[in-house]
Amino acid sequence: MNLTMKKILEASYLTADSVAHYRSILRYFYHQHERMRDFITPEEILEHMRSIPEFFDYGEEQLHLQLGQLVKWNNLIARQDMTNAKTIEEYKKKRFRYQCTPYTVEIERMLMQLEKIGDQFQGSLERSQFERLLQALVTLQKELASEIELPPEEYMRIWEDVFRYFQSIRTSTADYIAYINSEQADQRMQSEAFLVYKNQFTTYLRDFIVSLQKTSLQIQQRLSELETDKMQSYFLKLVDHRKAIPRLEDVTSSVEDWLLEYEEYWSSLRRWFLGSGAQQSELDALQRQTNEMIRRMTRYVQRIGERQQHFRSRKKDYLHLAKWFTACEQIEDAHKLSAVVFGSLTTQHIHLEEGTTDNLYADTWDEEPVQLTIKPRTNRYREKTKPGSFSSNKEKKKRQRDEYLKERQQEQNLIEQYMEQGVIKLSSLGEVDPFIRKVLLNWIGKSMATKNRTVTTDYGLKVKVKLHKERTITLQAKDGNLVMPDATFEFEQQG
Numbered sequence: 164m165n166l167t168m169k170k171i172l173e174a175s176y177l178t179a180d181s182v183a184h185y186r187s188i189l190r191y192f193y194h195q196h197e198r199m200r201d202f203i204t205p206e207e208i209l210e211h212m213r214s215i216p217e218f219f220d221y222g223e224e225q226l227h228l229q230l231g232q233l234v235k236w237n238n239l240i241a242r243q244d245m246t247n248a249k250t251i252e253e254y255k256k257k258r259f260r261y262q263c264t265p266y267t268v269e270i271e272r273m274l275m276q277l278e279k280i281g282d283q284f285q286g287s288l289e290r291s292q293f294e295r296l297l298q299a300l301v302t303l304q305k306e307l308a309s310e311i312e313l314p315p316e317e318y319m320r321i322w323e324d325v326f327r328y329f330q331s332i333r334t335s336t337a338d339y340i341a342y343i344n345s346e347q348a349d350q351r352m353q354s355e356a357f358l359v360y361k362n363q364f365t366t367y368l369r370d371f372i373v374s375l376q377k378t379s380l381q382i383q384q385r386l387s388e389l390e391t392d393k394m395q396s397y398f399l400k401l402v403d404h405r406k407a408i409p410r411l412e413d414v415t416s417s418v419e420d421w422l423l424e425y426e427e428y429w430s431s432l433r434r435w436f437l438g439s440g441a442q443q444s445e446l447d448a449l450q451r452q453t454n455e456m457i458r459r460m461t462r463y464v465q466r467i468g469e470r471q472q473h474f475r476s477r478k479k480d481y482l483h484l485a486k487w488f489t490a491c492e493q494i495e496d497a498h499k500l501s502a503v504v505f506g507s508l509t510t511q512h513i514h515l516e517e518g519t520t521d522n523l524y525a526d527t528w529d530e531e532p533v534q535l536t537i538k539p540r541t542n543r544y545r546e547k548t549k550p551g552s553f554s555s556n557k558e559k560k561k562r563q564r565d566e567y568l569k570e571r572q573q574e575q576n577l578i579e580q581y582m583e584q585g586v587i588k589l590s591s592l593g594e595v596d597p598f599i600r601k602v603l604l605n606w607i608g609k610s611m612a613t614k615n616r617t618v619t620t621d622y623g624l625k626v627k628v629k630l631h632k633e634r635t636i637t638l639q640a641k642d643g644n645l646v647m648p649d650a651t652f653e654f655e656q657q658g
Contacts, residue, residue, distance in 0.1 A: 193267070303325060303389070
């Protein structure tokens with residue numbers, strides 16, 4: 164039978180009738196295993212069980228029966244202890260020492276982890292994990308290109324570093340997203356107590372997004388360069404390391420199985436960051452969900468604020484203002500106070516002149532008054548004007564027009580230098596002028612907004628842009644290099 168389909172006999176103690184006894188015994192074995200004590204005597208187990216208040220009357224016969232049952236369930240391995248036998252009777256009693264099996268250790272380790280988690284998801288959005296993964300990928304890429312042969316365990320260490328950080332990213336982010344989207348977290352966000360944690364949550368998510376944007380593109384670039392075919396030589400080194408580990412039992416896995424295992428691990432890592440075909444990458448989904456969490460928190464805070472403002476009473480505020488007005492000895496002081504508190508009651512428009520201060524704490528009385536000429540609000544009113552003359556700038560306009568056309572002609576001549584039979588292909592270009600790069604990127608941007616990917620240039624030419632997303636090139640210029648998809652520009656008038 165397939166190993167994935169068989170019954171897990173080792174987990175039977177979790178649902179047995181005396182589950183409290185079995186779990187206490189095996190938890191004690193697990194703690195001793197962590198302290199590197201493998202074989203435990205029944206006397207030590209009996210002393211431990213009786214030290215638990217609920218099992219103070221635990222019997223020796225009951226212990227031996229339950230230890231035998233755990234041996235049948237493959238949770239314990241019994242080994243006869245003949246070193247301390249002093250009489251024939253002691254030898255015939257078959258004194259045993261017990262050791263827990265690997266299945267039991269992993270089950271107890273999983274149970275302890277579940278007990279720490281509780282009923283809610285945990286997880287976190289660790290910014291440093293992406294940076295560590297990037298450094299591990301850089302190290303792996305350097306060793307792949309290096310001609311210096313390293314010990315096999317060094318290659319395995321680099322491989323384990325990559326997938327340890329990747330596993331941490333995958334599990335911690337997924338758990339934290341599930342925690343934020345859980346019903347308990349959603350209910351707490353809608354309560355007024357969430358306002359205390361609002362800034363902490365938004366800062367945490369914003370810092371994670373910023374760090375993710377800084378490192379994700381670099382990780383994607385490294386993974387796109389490290390294709391599965393290029394990793395075959397590295398996989399063989401990992402297989403050599405596994406073959407060099409001595410095993411007493413027969414190894415059922417073959418070299419092909421190990422290679423397939425490493426290829427699947429590497430493909431899963433590339434799919435998580437790069438996606439596959441029409442499937443969106445998990446990295447893009449993580450960025451989208453994190454942005455959605457920030458928007459959702461902002462909506463909740465806004466609703467809570469509106470709810471608080473709706474039920475707020477202004478009675479105390481008005482009584483306090485009334486005391487201020489009562490303290491005014493003259494009507495002019497009351498008018499000034501009213502202007503400060505309520506503003507000008509008859510004003511319909513506010514006009515600000517240049518030079519007005521933008522200091523929030525400046526007093527109105529400290530500013531100089533501005534006099535404005537108010538025009539009559541009639542249709543027949545016309546300002547008095549005097550006839551004057553105007554100067555003709557015909558020569559200046561002609562000179563500016565000639566200079567503009569000359570610059571355009573020079574730019575067109577510069578672009579035509581890169582044409583080959585009416586076609587410009589980015590992958591065949593060498594180092595280009597920054598102006599040419601700007602023009603080509605502008606054409607690509609305009610073409611994305613049209614159905615037939617055709618744009619009309621400033622020179623009256625029609626250009627059809629074909630973007631080859633599957634091929635990545637490096638467009639070199641005097642002020643730096645740009646990594647981008649390859650593109651072809653076809654000029655229709657040149658055929």
